[in-house]
Each structure stands twice: as structure tokens, then as C-alpha cells.
Amino acid sequence: MSEKPKKDGLWKRVSRVFKEKKETAHHKFSRIGKLRVHEFTDPVAAREILRQDANFGTPRFVKKGIGRFIGNALILDEGESWQNMHNLMTDIFSPKGVNNTIAPIITDETDKMIDRWLKDAKPLDLEHEMRGLTAKVVMRVVFSDSISEKQAHDIIEASTVTIESFRKPHKLTVAMRMLGIHKEYIPRMKKTYKQSAEIIDHILEDIIAERRKLKTQPDDILGRLLDATDVATGKPLTQKQIKDQLVMFIVAGHETTAVGLTFSLHELLQGKNKAEYDKVRTEVDNFTHGAHLPPGDYNRLPNVRDAFKEAMRLHPSAYEIARECEKDTVVGGVEIKKFDLVRISVIDMHRAPDLWKDAADYKPERFRKEPFPKAYLPFGTGPRVCLGMTMALTEGTLALAEIFNRVDFNVTERPTGEQLVFTMRPQGKLEATVTERKTKPATP
Ligand code: HEM
Numbered sequence: 001m002s003e004k005p006k007k008d009g010l011w012k013r014v015s016r017v018f019k020e021k022k023e024t025a026h027h028k029f030s031r032i033g034k035l036r037v038h039e040f041t042d043p044v045a046a047r048e049i050l051r052q053d054a055n056f057g058t059p060r061f062v063k064k065g066i067g068r069f070i071g072n073a074l075i076l077d078e079g080e081s082w083q084n085m086h087n088l089m090t091d092i093f094s095p096k097g098v099n100n101t102i103a104p105i106i107t108d109e110t111d112k113m114i115d116r117w118l119k120d121a122k123p124l125d126l127e128h129e130m131r132g133l134t135a136k137v138v139m140r141v142v143f144s145d146s147i148s149e150k151q152a153h154d155i156i157e158a159s160t161v162t163i164e165s166f167r168k169p170h171k172l173t174v175a176m177r178m179l180g181i182h183k184e185y186i187p188r189m190k191k192t193y194k195q196s197a198e199i200i201d202h203i204l205e206d207i208i209a210e211r212r213k214l215k216t217q218p219d220d221i222l223g224r225l226l227d228a229t230d231v232a233t234g235k236p237l238t239q240k241q242i243k244d245q246l247v248m249f250i251v252a253g254h255e256t257t258a259v260g261l262t263f264s265l266h267e268l269l270q271g272k273n274k275a276e277y278d279k280v281r282t283e284v285d286n287f288t289h290g291a292h293l294p295p296g297d298y299n300r301l302p303n304v305r306d307a308f309k310e311a312m313r314l315h316p317s318a319y320e321i322a323r324e325c326e327k328d329t330v331v332g333g334v335e336i337k338k339f340d341l342v343r344i345s346v347i348d349m350h351r352a353p354d355l356w357k358d359a360a361d362y363k364p365e366r367f368r369k370e371p372f373p374k375a376y377l378p379f380g381t382g383p384r385v386c387l388g389m390t391m392a393l394t395e396g397t398l399a400l401a402e403i404f405n406r407v408d409f410n411v412t413e414r415p416t417g418e419q420l421v422f423t424m425r426p427q428g429k430l431e432a433t434v435t436e437r438k439t440k441p442a443t444p
Pocket of ligand 1: 075076086138252253254256260317318321322378379380386388389
């Protein structure tokens with residue numbers, strides 16, 4: 001009688017499931033329980049995945065998790081309804097829309113922030129300041145002047161709580177999420193989620209109610225949503241659909257840019273990057289001659305623009321882009337099956353020594369030869385590329401330019417690293433005192 005093969009013990013079987021891994025230089029394969037996971041840092045494969053919209057969609061656990069806050073808003077939406085919403089907003093975020101309408105808001109809010117800084121000599125938490133700036137800018141883009149200072153302040157506070165609840169989870173929490181067990185089932189989190197969501201909800205209800213009284217809507221995001229039609233029903237958008245889109249624009253439109261600005265300041269204000277700081281200052285001085293910065297195209301200030309872009313290479317706020325495979329396919333010779341999770345590790349790609357010369361160094365001039373190298377994906381690519389990319393690049397460039405145009409910094413505390421929250425943020429504070437510039441070029 002043939003002997004029955006000996007079964008592996010439980011521990012061996014479990015660890016085999018969790019440990020199965022295959023690796024090449026820019027692709028790793030592993031399993032979390034039954035889930036097959038691919039991690040790509042190969043720029044060609046990553047671009048191919050992001051272009052193959054038909055074969056890859058937003059992972060179900062992302063839709064479920066983030067969908068609790070923003071329903072089916074543009075960033076999670078698909079098909080005709082996504083296309084409709086995308087078309088509705090495209091010209092607001094086009095280079096022309098940004099230069100004509102958004103750039104003046106950016107310079108105005110940056111100047112207001114600097115005026116406030118100069119009234120008070122106390123040390124500033126620069127990440128907090130950048131978050132305040134970008135949130136105010138995006139709220140003016142969304143609501144024009146239909147939002148009060150207090151409402152804007154309360155939304156910023158509440159959305160910060162919401163964003164922080166997405167702190168990079170422990171592996172066990174990832175597994176729980178994949179099983180559909182979400183953080184809000186933990187009582188403490190539920191309270192914070194609920195409270196911040198309610199605050200935002202009430203404020204949005206008030207603003208929308210006021211705006212519905214107007215005969216004609218201002219041409220801003222809220223105005224377009226109020227005038228829009230749902231492609232599925234042929235009726236105006238529901239109150240919930242409008243609120244979901246608003247929350248999405250507010251969060252997507254400020255957190256990432258704030259972090260990009262903070263890391264830019266962090267890099268430029270380090271002694272080792274003094275040459276880059278000098279380049280930025282000289283460019284700004286030659287441009288403004290001591291006057292305030294006029295709004296306009298971010299490409300007019302290539303050194304400042306590249307300083308922002310390089311900070312986002314080393315510290316990409318959207319550090320990973322995730323997709324779920326919807327149809328068996330092959331990318332870069334790798335077989336990807338339906339339901340496989342695909343993670344494009346933007347951070348590892350941006351720092352790979354074989355993809356970038358002097359990968360660890362802060363060298364903004366690398367973008368002069370090639371403005372968007374293949375291995376640079378801070379805004380994603382393909383049909384779901386960031387809708388606010390031109391706005392973000394304009395905001396990063398104009399805000400940095402005006403800050404260095406007007407003030408000197410004395411850094412009193414520095415971040416000690418990075419932390420993964422919803423975005424990749426500095427770990428620890430970037431704190432500085434700010435004074436009006438001592439040496440300013442004379443106005444011609
Ligand atoms: C430095 C700042 C920013 C970064 C790094 C960033 C990054 C990204 C990335 C990586 C994606 C693609 C996600 C994916 O493919 O799954 C994305 C999508 C998106 N972003 Fe941004 N973003 C920034 C600023 C903004 C701003 C200022 C806005 C608008 C006010 C915005 C609105 C959006 C929207 C609506 C989408 C969804 C596009 C779609 O699915 O069609 N983003 N962003």
C-alpha cells in the first residue's frame with residue numbers, strides 16, 4: 001500500500017501562503033492570503049498599466065474604503081458618468097483656466113499668508129501653513145467667494161482629521177480591510193470619522209442652500225455641479241452627489257500640494273542645497289525686481305518649477321498608485337490575472353539608482369533635459385492622470401516664488417524622515433521663524 005504524502009503543518013502552510021514571493025529588479029510578486037499582489041517600479045510597465053484602462057480599475061477595497069467619504073465622486077467613478085464629470089471640469093483645470101482664473105487666487109492667498117507671517121515673529125509650523133494655503137486656494141476654486149473664513153477653517157480642520165484616519169495601516173489592518181472589515185468599526189475611529197464628516201456635511205449643506213437661491217451660478221466647481229445633469233438619470237445631480245464631489249475636490253486639491261510645498265521648503269532650506277536655493281532666489285529677483293509676483297504661467301520660472309518637481313521626485317505625496325486587474329493580461333512579460341492587485345510604487349521608482357543619475361541627490365536641473373522623464377509619475381498618467389496637475393505645478397511654483405521673493409527663513413526644527421498617512425508626509429515638524437527679506441533687489 002502506497003504511503004500517504006505527509007501533509008505540511010499549519011504553520012508551514014500559512015507561512016508559504018504569506019511568503020510566496022518572486023522578484024525581478026522592477027517587479028515583485030507576493031501573496032497576502034489568497035490575494036495575489038504585484039509591485040512594479042518598472043516605468044514602462046507602470047505606464048502600460050495606467051494606460052490599459054480597460055484591463056485595470058480602482059481596487060474594490062479602495063472604492064469601499066474611500067467611497068464611504070466621497071461616494072462615487074470623479075476620482076472613483078467609471079464609464080460614462082466619469083467621462084461626463086471629467087468633461088465638465090476639464091477647462092477649469094486646463095492651462096488656460098489655471099493661468100486666467102486660478103493663478104491670481106494662488107498669488108493673492110500666498111501674499112495674504114506672508115502678510116500674516118510678517119505681523120507675528122513666532123515660529124511657524126510650515127506644513128500647517130502650506131496646508132492652510134492650499135486649502136484656501138482650492139476652496140476659492142470650488143466655491144468662489146461663497147464660503148466664509150470660519151467655514152473654510154472648520155472644513156480644513158475636519159478634513160485633516162479625516163485624512164489622518166487613513167494613516168498607513170499595519171499589515172493586519174490591510175488584511176482586515178481586504179476582508180471588508182473597516183476601521184470605522186473600531187469605536188474610537190468611528191467617532192472621529194463621524195464627527196468630521198458631520199461638520200463638513202453641515203457646512204456644505206449651508207453653502208449649497210445659499211447658492212441654490214441664486215438665479216445664475218458663478219462659474220466655479222460648485223456652480224457647474226449645480227447646473228449639471230446625471231447621465232444615468234437625466235436629472236440634476238442629487239444633494240449627496242454634489243457633496244461627494246465637493247469633498248473630493250477639497251481633499252484631492254489641497255493635501256498633496258501642501259506636502260509637495262513643504263518638502264520643497266525642506267530641501268531648499270538645507271545648507272547642502274544652498275546652490276539650488278541661490279538659483280531660485282536669483283531667478284525670482286530677476287523676474288520681480290523687488291515687486292510682488294504677478295500671476296501667470298509656471299513655466300516662466302523654470303528654476304522654481306524644477307525645484308518643486310524635484311522635491312516631488314524625492315518625496316512623492318502620492319507615493320503609490322493601486323489598480324485591480326479586471327481581465328487577464330500580460331504587462332512587460334509578467335502575467336497578471338483577474339483580481340490581482342497591482343501596486344505601482346512611485347516612491348521606489350523615483351528613487352531607483354538604476355533609473356536616475358545621483359538618485360538620492362536633490363538636483364532640480366535634471367528636469368531641464370526632459371520635463372517628464374519616464375520614471376517620473378507624481379501625477380500618474382493615462383486616462384486617470386491627475387486632473388489638477390497644471391494647478392498643482394502652478395501653485396507649487398508661484399507659492400514658492402513669492403515666498404522666496406518676500407521672506408527669509410531661520411529654520412528651528414526639521415523633519416526627521418517621512419510618514420505614510422493618506423499621502424507621504426514629513427515625519428516631524430518643519431518649523432521656522434520668518435522675517436522680511438533683508439536684501440531685496442531695487443524695483444526698477
Ligand atoms: C502635488 C499635487 C498633486 C498630486 C501629487 C496629485 C496626484 C494625483 C495622482 C497620482 C492621481 C492619479 C491617481 C490614480 O491614477 O489612481 C490624481 C488624480 C486626481 N487628482 Fe491629483 N494630485 C495633486 C493635486 C491635485 C489638485 C490640485 C487637484 C484639483 C483641485 C487634483 C484633483 C485630482 C482628481 C480630480 C483626480 C482624479 C482624476 C480622474 O480619475 O480622472 N489633484 N492626482
